[in-house]
Amino acid sequence: MNNFLTDAPLPFCKGCGHNHIAANTEKALQLLGYDPMNIVLVTDIGCHGIIDKSFLTHTVHGLHGRSVALATGVSAALNNPDKKVIVFIGDGGATIGMQHLIDAAHNGFNMTVVIHNNFLYGMTGGQPSEFTPFGFKTPYLPEGGVKTGYDICKLISAVDGVSYVSRLEGISDFSKELAEAFSRKGFSLVEVMEICPSYGVKSNPGMKLSKVVEGAGLKIEKFVDREVEAYKTVVKSELKPLFNEEDAIKTLFATTLKKPIRLMLCGSAGEGVQAAAEFLLKAGITSGLNGTKKGSYPVTVGVGFSAAEVILSSEEILYTGSPNPDVICVTSADGLEYARKTLANMKGGKLFIDSSLKAPETKAEVIPFPFRERGGAKNSSIYNIFYLLKRTEMIPMEALLHVFNENKIAKKFDLGKMFQALEEPFYAEINEKTTAPM
Amino acid sequence: MEAAVKESRLIMDGSELIIESLARAGADVFIGYPITPANLLYSYSQERLPSFFAAPDEISTLQWMCGYATTGKFPVTASSFPGFALMLESVNMAYMMELPMLIILVQRLGPATGTATCGAQGDLALLNGAISGGFSLPVVSISNMKDCWEMPAKAMQMAIDLRTPVVFLTSKEEIMTLASFSIAKLNAINKIERKFYEGDETYVPYKTGESMVPEFLPVGNSKHQVRFTASTHDQKGIIQNTSKEAIDNTKRLEYKHRQNHKQHLFYDYDEQNGAETLLISYGITSAASREAVKNIREEGGKVSLLKVKTMLPVPPVYFELMDKYKKMVIAEENLSGQFRNILFGERGNKNVKGVNGIAEMITPARIMDAVLCE
Numbered sequence: 001m002n003n004f005l006t007d008a009p010l011p012f013c014k015g016c017g018h019n020h021i022a023a024n025t026e027k028a029l030q031l032l033g034y035d036p037m038n039i040v041l042v043t044d045i046g047c048h049g050i051i052d053k054s055f056l057t058h059t060v061h062g063l064h065g066r067s068v069a070l071a072t073g074v075s076a077a078l079n080n081p082d083k084k085v086i087v088f089i090g091d092g093g094a095t096i097g098m099q100h101l102i103d104a105a106h107n108g109f110n111m112t113v114v115i116h117n118n119f120l121y122g123m124t125g126g127q128p129s130e131f132t133p134f135g136f137k138t139p140y141l142p143e144g145g146v147k148t149g150y151d152i153c154k155l156i157s158a159v160d161g162v163s164y165v166s167r168l169e170g171i172s173d174f175s176k177e178l179a180e181a182f183s184r185k186g187f188s189l190v191e192v193m194e195i196c197p198s199y200g201v202k203s204n205p206g207m208k209l210s211k212v213v214e215g216a217g218l219k220i221e222k223f224v225d226r227e228v229e230a231y232k233t234v235v236k237s238e239l240k241p242l243f244n245e246e247d248a249i250k251t252l253f254a255t256t257l258k259k260p261i262r263l264m265l266c267g268s269a270g271e272g273v274q275a276a277a278e279f280l281l282k283a284g285i286t287s288g289l290n291g292t293k294k295g296s297y298p299v300t301v302g303v304g305f306s307a308a309e310v311i312l313s314s315e316e317i318l319y320t321g322s323p324n325p326d327v328i329c330v331t332s333a334d335g336l337e338y339a340r341k342t343l344a345n346m347k348g349g350k351l352f353i354d355s356s357l358k359a360p361e362t363k364a365e366v367i368p369f370p371f372r373e374r375g376g377a378k379n380s381s382i383y384n385i386f387y388l389l390k391r392t393e394m395i396p397m398e399a400l401l402h403v404f405n406e407n408k409i410a411k412k413f414d415l416g417k418m419f420q421a422l423e424e425p426f427y428a429e430i431n432e433k434t435t436a437p438m
Numbered sequence: 439m440e441a442a443v444k445e446s447r448l449i450m451d452g453s454e455l456i457i458e459s460l461a462r463a464g465a466d467v468f469i470g471y472p473i474t475p476a477n478l479l480y481s482y483s484q485e486r487l488p489s490f491f492a493a494p495d496e497i498s499t500l501q502w503m504c505g506y507a508t509t510g511k512f513p514v515t516a517s518s519f520p521g522f523a524l525m526l527e528s529v530n531m532a533y534m535m536e537l538p539m540l541i542i543l544v545q546r547l548g549p550a551t552g553t554a555t556c557g558a559q560g561d562l563a564l565l566n567g568a569i570s571g572g573f574s575l576p577v578v579s580i581s582n583m584k585d586c587w588e589m590p591a592k593a594m595q596m597a598i599d600l601r602t603p604v605v606f607l608t609s610k611e612e613i614m615t616l617a618s619f620s621i622a623k624l625n626a627i628n629k630i631e632r633k634f635y636e637g638d639e640t641y642v643p644y645k646t647g648e649s650m651v652p653e654f655l656p657v658g659n660s661k662h663q664v665r666f667t668a669s670t671h672d673q674k675g676i677i678q679n680t681s682k683e684a685i686d687n688t689k690r691l692e693y694k695h696r697q698n699h700k701q702h703l704f705y706d707y708d709e710q711n712g713a714e715t716l717l718i719s720y721g722i723t724s725a726a727s728r729e730a731v732k733n734i735r736e737e738g739g740k741v742s743l744l745k746v747k748t749m750l751p752v753p754p755v756y757f758e759l760m761d762k763y764k765k766m767v768i769a770e771e772n773l774s775g776q777f778r779n780i781l782f783g784e785r786g787n788k789n790v791k792g793v794n795g796i797a798e799m800i801t802p803a804r805i806m807d808a809v810l811c812e
Contacts, residue, residue: 037660042505052665053676058657060508061667061677062501063531069498073505073513074657076491077467083658100501103494235488242458242486245621248446278449278616285447285618293616299474299554318729320615321799 004029004036004056011050015201017170017194018048018116022055025086025114027175028182040078040085042071044093047123048116051088065089065096068104068113075109079233081185085111091131092121094152101156101189108161108186109231114178115152115189116170118196119212126199133216137203149216156189157223163230164188165223169209186230193218253399255287260313261394262322264342266335267381269297269306273331275409276381277308283399284312292320296338305334312395325349328364329388331371331380333357352388354380355426367391374421382413387422447620452613453478455586456542456606461486462627463591465540466511469493469502471521474554475610476544479516487514496521500528500541507537508666510632510656512594516542519561520551526568529603531668533569533691536601536644536652540594545609545721547797556797557610559721559771565605566750566780571688574695574751576600578704579607581724581745583619586612589704589747591627596702598630600694601651607749609722609771611799635662643675644687650694695751704747707759713740715809716763718756720746720777723769723793723800730769730805741809752780767808769793769800 004026012018029039039057043049045064052059062070067087075085094101094115104111119136121127126139131149153167163186168174170192181188195201195209204212213220263280267273277293284291289312298304309322328343329352330336336357343351343362353359355368375383382404389397404410457468457479468483469491470476484490493499496517503513517525522543532539543565547556568575578593580586590606597604635641635653641662646652657664665675670684678684708731719727724745731743744759760766760781766789768778775792782790793800793808 035660037663038658040508040657050677052667056663058659058663059665059667059675060505060535060657061665061669062504063527063668066497066501066528066531069501070505072498073469073502074508075505076489076502077506077509077511078658080658099494100498103498233489237488239461239486239488241461242454242482243448243450243621245446248448248621249618250446281616281618282449285449289618290447291449291616291618294611295614297555317617318732319726319799319802320611320617321726321801323798323801323803 001030002034002036004039005054006056008054010054012047013197015197016047017118017192018051020170020174021048021088021114021116021192022051024173024175024178027173028178031175031179032183034084038083040074040083042067042074042085042087044087044089044097045123046090046092046116046121048088048090065093066100067093068097068100068111071111072100072104072109075111076231076233079235081110081230084182086182087111087113089113089115091115091117091119091129095130095150102159105156105159105162105187105189107231108163108228110185111187112181112184113187113189115191116194117152117191118194118200119149120196120199122196122199126196126203133212133218135215136212139199139203142203151218153189153191153223161228162187162189162224163228164225167191167193167218167220167223169213169220170194171209186228193220249282249285251286251288252402253287253396255289255395257289257312257314257394260311260315260317261327262325263310263327263329264307264322264325264339265310265329265381265384266305266307266339267331268334268377269302269304271306271332271377272379272381273306273335274308276385277310279382279400279403279407280310280385281312282403284310284395286403287395287399289314289395290317292317294320305338307335307338327352327388327392329384330354330357331384332377336360350392352384370426375418379413383418383422386418390422445620445622447618449616450583450619451478451616452580452583452586452608453482455583456590456613457482457486459587459590459627460514460540460594462629463594464512464629465514465594467491467506467513468515469499469506469513470515470517471496471499473518473521475546475557475614476516476518476542478614479542479544483514483516496524497528500525500532503539504528504532504535504537507532507539508535508657510634510654512538512540512598512632514540514542516544518544518546518554519548522561529575530569532603533573533575534668535666536691537603537666538597538601539603540590540597540606541603542606542608544613545607553797555610557722557771557799558796559609559723560776560796562607562749562772562776563779565607573692575605576602576695576702577605577607577750579720579747579749580612581706581720581747583617585747587624587627591630592702592704595630598632599651599701600698601654602695607721612722642673644671644673646690650690650697699748699751699753702748703753703755705753705756706743706745706747708743710735710740710742713742714763715741715765715767716744716760717741717767717769717805717809718744718746718777719769720749721770723771726800726802727769727805729802730809733802734806734809739810746777749777750780756781764789766790767793767805769805769808771800772796
């Protein structure tokens with residue numbers, strides 16, 4: 001029979017229930033015929049956690065309250081139900097790590113959690129815990145607990161995916177109950193009730209464990225006992241690279257762009273600003289240029305401004321910002337607000353702006369066009385970039401058409417209608433022509 | 439129309455390169471919780487790494503990673519300050535247990551929740567003091583897209599060789615900005631083969647030789663008992679109060695980094711003959727620094743550039759390089775000059791100028807002004 005504990009005395013106070021849990025754990029593992037090398041004991045912070053040195057199994061001793069999460073990682077990585085993961089945790093750790101307990105139970109990670117519940121924090125002097133029952137006294141709670149402590153077994157029993165939950169008193173021989181829990185697939189939990197000899201007994205003289213448990217309204221029973229699907233970690237072996245040389249963009253067009261051009265597209269979320277910027281970027285690359293695209297947006301998705309800075313250059317692009325862009329395209333009021341500071345600083349260049357908006361003071365050449373009216377809000381950015389190329393020819397229109405038509409968006413888009421709309425004069429132009437001589 | 443002669447390129451972001459690099463180097467699992475601006479790393483990992491876990495929070499993330507790492511597998515996560523702050527106690531645990539792992543920290547504008555969609559270089563001071571006791575937590579950085587490919591695998595090798603968590607420091611624009619990029623000339627990245635203890639003698643988990651790095655053996659192995667502990671411990675991994683053996687073991691955690699730093703030293707030094715000014719930068723500000731240097735040289739000025747990639751602990755060679763110059767300019771996107779403070783302290787140095795700012799990338803023009811001013 002394998003030994004699971006060293007011959008050295010256990011490191012706990014005389015009369016502490018932790019001694020019984022260690023001894024019964026060894027006996028339970030012997031009953032099941034386990035090899036110590038198939039056991040990983042994960043311990044929390046608290047008196048119980050100093051048991052590591054006494055166990056002959058693998059041991060991992062972590063942080064306060066996190067042992068169940070730590071064991072989750074061990075269990076998920078081992079991915080082998082024959083390797084048994086056991087967690088020792090106290091009532092303090094179980095409170096800190098309640099989320100970890102619920103999560104491990106919910107997912108059915110292979111492990112058995114043994115909660116050492118002595119109703120108080122033994123390591124730090126006997127402060128009350130969230131498990132301290134009504135009326136139970138500790139050195140820091142001389143009047144006794146004022147509320148009912150957590151019923152952890154009830155809480156965990158409510159979680160789907162748990163295979164076994166039981167509460168028992170940590171006296172005499174409870175190795176068979178522990179063995180039952182250890183033998184389960186998936187997540188099992190045993191709460192062992194104890195009274196701390198140093199602080200619990202002294203503060204509640206003559207009180208018996210069974211009375212405390214009964215007085216707290218806690219039931220000594222098996223709460224859950226069922227077959228569940230234990231967690232299996234998916235380990236994929238057939239994985240494709242994220243990118244391939246075959247997907248490289250070929251240079252199909254040429255451009256006469258002499259110096260780098262920096263553009264800023266500013267509009268509203270959901271109106272295709274980022275997509276339009278990517279079309280420009282790809283069109284530039286298809287024309288043999290280097291390019292970058294930097295997106296800006298608020299934290300919320302789907303509302304507020306959306307802006308993108310695109311740089312196209314025949315040289316290597318280093319700095320990817322555009323504090324002084326050559327071209328700003330504004331298609332909405334949100335976009336205008338975003339661009340206002342940059343527009344005020346512009347010393348030249350062009351501003352393409354939806355004609356529904358009032359252009360602010362700027363030294364850029366202002367080019368209004370009714371993008372929203374002609375294309376609708378959703379298409380305003382797409383209309384904008386085609387109009388931009390019509391007016392500036394910085395990269396070939398064919399390049400933009402090529403990358404646009406490659407995209408699935410093109411199938412739902414009426415290019416003919418757009419080009420017609422981009423040709424037609426609009427009221428501002430008419431107004432300008434009629435008023436210009438004056 | 440005649441086509442220009444250019445090598446074909448892909449439109450990529452740095453995140454893709456980082457995750458592909460880690461996948462090829464043999465990272466086993468990504469465990470993480472979403473946070474802007476680190477989400478691309480999350481989604482690419484889900485597609486590309488053998489295993490993927492959506493953890494319920496960042497404390498769970500680091501704990502799961504630690505558990506994973508005890509079994510000899512290599513875990514990766516990505517987060518930003520709010521998530522990293524939650525991870526911090528567990529990072530200390532991983533450090534004390536000597537568990538190799540990679541934490542990609544994508545910096546964004548703070549304090550607190552700050553602006554999730556605005557980049558920053560504001561977390562270096564935190565990293566410099568992240569380990570209780572002032573121990574060195576290795577931090578590496580990147581300076582361009584090519585580094586997004588090469589540095590993750592190197593950082594992973596470093597984490598394994600030194601048995602330590604490594605922080606891979608980035609910023610929003612470094613991993614989210616799209617750029618045309620040729621992958622044709624990228625170095626091959628080979629799978630890192632982990633070496634585990636193979637002896638027949640009893641395995642002593644924290645016993646070390648000259649390298650000061652203990653041999654690794656996974657928990658769950660069938661031959662030797664393995665212990666990991668986050669508390670002060672002796673070579674056997676047994677909790678101690680302040681025994682000499684245990685405190686020597688704790689000191690070793692610092693010494694191993696100092697002793698082995700040369701094997702994991704990464705920087706780019708662009709020296710110009712006759713230059714009296716050294717421009718120092720890292721991360722997102724490296725690109726603006728390169729542009730500033732290019733412009734200065736084109737106008738006949740002289741300046742050398744040191745792009746730092748091994749950030750912490752600070753390699754002594756950086757000071758040797760600095761000693762050659764009359765003036766230094768350190769450009770970084772934070773308010774107080776965090777790297778400058780790490781190098782020169784609060785009192786600073788009259789020969790050192792900082793170019794700093796928040797909420798927007800430092801411009802080449804500002805760097806040029808600082809380099810060229812008397």
